[in-house]
Amino acid sequence: MSASHAFSHLVPDVILDAVESTGLWSDSRIYPLNSYENRVYQIGIEDGPTVIAKFYRPERWSEAQIKEEHLTLLRLQEESVPVVAPMVFNGESLFSHNGIHFCLSPKLIGQHPEADNLDQLYQLGELIGQVHQKMNAPFTKRISVLPLEQMTQAAKHILAEDYLPQKLKPIYQAQITKLIDLSATRIQAYWPTQLRAIHGDSHRSNLMLHNGQFHLLDFDDCQNGVAVQDIWLHLTQTENPRQQLSEMIEGYEAYLPFETRELDLIDVFKSARVIQYAAWLQQRWSDPAFIKAFPWFASEEYWLNHLSELHSCEQEWGQFSR
Known part of the structure; x- marks a missing residue:
């Protein structure tokens, strides 16, 4: 098979x-x-x-x-x-x-969190803090996050295939190089001495409000990583995203102290996620379920939008820094 x-x-x-x-x-x-x-x-x-x-x-x-x-x-x-x-x-x-x-x-029945609900963001911060507190030892079998290596490998796979139009490859390579250089500078300035066990993919669809309590679902991507990886995915483009961040951290600190230097890594993880998502679609493109669910992936319009998203990562760099 x-x-x-x-x-x-x-x-x-x-x-x-x-x-x-x-x-x-x-x-x-x-x-x-x-x-x-x-x-x-x-x-x-x-x-x-x-x-x-x-x-x-x-x-x-x-x-x-x-x-x-x-x-x-x-x-x-x-x-x-x-x-x-x-x-x-x-x-x-x-x-x-x-x-x-x-x-x-x-089977769990409930609702996903509301993107801009500050009370719920505080509760999500509490839940993530509680999960991290109880997962108090690093994994011994799962992978560990390596942002620079993961970005580099994802870009390499994309450039090696023909899904990205040939005329866009130089533009893509230049944009990726900028983001990797920016990420390298951030990581050189701060990276934790020891990674911790985290969920790894705690977006809204992996959270469910059930009987008045949020539950964290689907640990398929659990790994050794950085606490902020489980927090930044809940920050949306609102008038005051820093307030969202503040609520999440306040809830988190009900269980564990939060290292504020990790805020400087949000841009790194955001860029890595954007790059890796495109590489993931490309890697799985021969799976009929992907062709049916993401028919736009092979279009030039998708890659133009992807380049625009990568450019936005650069333009918004530092939005959540200390």
Whole structure:
């Protein structure tokens, strides 16, 4: 099974067989959820609550890395931290069917946070602080963030293919070089002596307000990184984004002190995310789900907009610095 068509054999019968291999009995209701890197389905269960089945993209994470993610979530759940942990059957949370790892978790019903709600931003800061406090030791199996290397590799992959129009490649290379140079200067000025365990992708869609409490979902990208990585994604372009930042940090510091020097790294992580997103789409473009979901990726208009976004990263550099 090639990585480009990793889920080509994941048809309904296979999905249900996998779920039922855990001992549950499905009622044959399957509803696909919005996920592209992995495949995620809502599965109806006879005489029981609906579950969420997550099938991991083969060759992305090792079995040891996934198990470390699961162990972290189960420990957080034991500590009453509001996360959604995988379900355990006979002492196991990770299973394999037809060569694909999968897990099951309870279905959570609720709403995502409101982008500009300051009260909610304070609560999100509290939740992230609580998660970081309980994940008090770095991961031993997961990756560690390396912004300069990740930006460089992502740009290299983009330039090596023909999705980016040839006439735009010199402009792209020049813009990337500027952002990498700016990032290198920031990192040379400050980088923590030790990285910490973080969620790694704590955007609004990975948070759910359930029974009056926010829950952090989907630890698929958990890694060793910097605390501000789990904070800056909640800052939107409003009249006063610094107030948003202040609310997040105040909530965070209810559990842990926040190193203000990390604010100078927001521009680095913002630029890295923009660059890596385009590289991710390109890398997965042979997956039919990506072609269907992102048909505009192969257009010149997409790349012009991408260049504009990269330029904005440069123009807005320093917006959140101390």
